[in-house]
Every structure is written in C-alpha cells, then in structure tokens.
Amino acid sequence: MASSSSLVLHRCWFLSSYQHLACPRISLRLTLNFNPVSAITAVVTSSTVKASSERCSSGHLGLRTSNRKSNQFLRRCSTNAFVVVNDEKYGNKQVISVTPCLYDYILANTREPEILRQLREETASMRGSQMQVSPDQAQLLAMLVQILKAERCIEVGVYTGYSSLAIALVLPESGHLVACERDAKSLEIAKKYYERAGVLHKVDVRYGLAADALKSMILNGEACSYDFAFVDAEKRMNQEYFELLLQLVKTGGLIVIDNVLWHGKVVDPMSLLSR
Numbered sequence: 001m002a003s004s005s006s007l008v009l010h011r012c013w014f015l016s017s018y019q020h021l022a023c024p025r026i027s028l029r030l031t032l033n034f035n036p037v038s039a040i041t042a043v044v045t046s047s048t049v050k051a052s053s054e055r056c057s058s059g060h061l062g063l064r065t066s067n068r069k070s071n072q073f074l075r076r077c078s079t080n081a082f083v084v085v086n087d088e089k090y091g092n093k094q095v096i097s098v099t100p101c102l103y104d105y106i107l108a109n110t111r112e113p114e115i116l117r118q119l120r121e122e123t124a125s126m127r128g129s130q131m132q133v134s135p136d137q138a139q140l141l142a143m144l145v146q147i148l149k150a151e152r153c154i155e156v157g158v159y160t161g162y163s164s165l166a167i168a169l170v171l172p173e174s175g176h177l178v179a180c181e182r183d184a185k186s187l188e189i190a191k192k193y194y195e196r197a198g199v200l201h202k203v204d205v206r207y208g209l210a211a212d213a214l215k216s217m218i219l220n221g222e223a224c225s226y227d228f229a230f231v232d233a234e235k236r237m238n239q240e241y242f243e244l245l246l247q248l249v250k251t252g253g254l255i256v257i258d259n260v261l262w263h264g265k266v267v268d269p270m271s272l273l274s275r
C-alpha cells in the first residue's frame, strides 16, 4: 500500500476518540491536527460530550494536564474550550477541548451523506443507539480509508451499520469490507441500508463472535491482506482484536480502535481505584 500520507503508519494503533495517534509497537505519538471538517482540531464522541456535560453539572469534571510531576487537575467546564498544559518536556501547549457549543459547530459542518442520515434517524429510537459513531467520526473513518486508498477493510462491531456504511460508501467498486457482528437484529438493519446504498456487494457480513471470524480469516490464508480495520465492539477484547488484526492488516495499513480513552477514565484516579 502506498504511503503518501503521514498518517499511514506501520500498523499503528489509532486513538479515534481524541487527538493522538499512539503506536505502541514503534513508540510514536503524533498530534492529530486534522479533521474532515476544516478548522477542527479535536474529535470527541457524542457520548463523551454527554458524559462531560453531566459530570460538569454535578461539579465533578476535571481535565487533567499531561504534567505528571504536578499531577495538576484543572477544573474546566463547558464555556472554556482550552486547557493550558504546562509541561517542561513538551512545552506549554494550548490543547483544545470540546464544549457542547463547539461540538454543535462540528456537527453542523460535517458532510453526512443522506443515506447515513436516514440510518442514524432510524436507529435513534433503538436500544443502544448511543453506541453508534457520530457523523464527524464516521466521516473521519471514511477519510482515512480514502487517504489510504484502502480496498480491503475489516470492521469489528457493526451494530446497525453506520460506521461500516460510511466505509463501504467510499470503497472502490472492487472494495471489500468484512463486517463482524454478533447481533442478528442489528445486522438486519445494516444489511437493509447496505442494499439501499448500493454497496451490499462490497460488504461481507460475518454474523457471530468477531474473534472467531478474525481467526478463521487468518486460517484461511488472509494474513497481511487487509489495508484498514476499525474496532468498535466490547472493550475488554480490544487487546485480542488488536493482536489478531496485526496479523491480518498489511504493513502500511491502519488499525483504528474506538473508545481507547474511555471517557477520560484511563487517567481518572477514582476509576483506576475502583477496578
């Protein structure tokens, strides 16, 4: 796979919910200063924004700086979009946060294809609809697939198909997306929309446990043959999915994993203590 973009990293681990790319295997961390919508530098899930607002109103939200020494815990709420990170090593940086108002702006400027809007609206009243990626995230995924010129993709965790449809829509006619999902009811909706969008021929739906599907693909001789993978299923399995996908995704490909920062809990001392 040609790697014309600086984002095309050797089998990297992409933290899709925020601004950093982290590549554990090659110890590389990049600031992600792009978004499908121009002038936007941060991407946050809608559920994160909701959680932030709730915690703000109860006065418990704080944004931690990356300064480990002072372990500073800044208290910021919805009106302030900036956190100043004082850090000897990285220099003083202004890191943008996302307020509800700013997130509205992001959504208002996201180009969501009509078919995705219809799927999102059909899913909105369903149980689990908050699991769906947001329109800005879906367009970020689509853009990554296009930048990579990906032809062979994998999605782990399809739900009703919003993110997989965003990917399938930008794949070339010869493109192939393996879509792994264990919930038959959700898959029925996904398949209906693949068909409506005219991309059903590009999507290979695998009903069942995603790890089993990935293992059978490896046994089937498909190692190193995929360009792009998106992981968005049960989080405790992420390590296993990552290891399996490292075998399936070729050098120069991209593995994107959602919810890695888990609403900020990865640095919340209370969450760490309660584990």
Ligand SMILES: C[S@@+](CC[C@H](N)C(=O)[O-])C[C@H]1O[C@@H](n2cnc3c(N)ncnc32)[C@H](O)[C@@H]1O
Pocket (backbone or CB within 6 Å): 131, 132, 133, 156, 157, 158, 159, 160, 161, 162, 163, 164, 180, 181, 182, 183, 186, 208, 209, 210, 211, 232, 233, 234
């Ligand atoms: C967060 S949702 C996916 C949302 C989807 N990416 C979207 O944007 O609409 C997670 C999905 O993973 C599925 N899932 C969870 N564990 C799974 C497993 N072991 N194998 C396959 N699918 C699984 C759930 O049924 C659920 O539909």
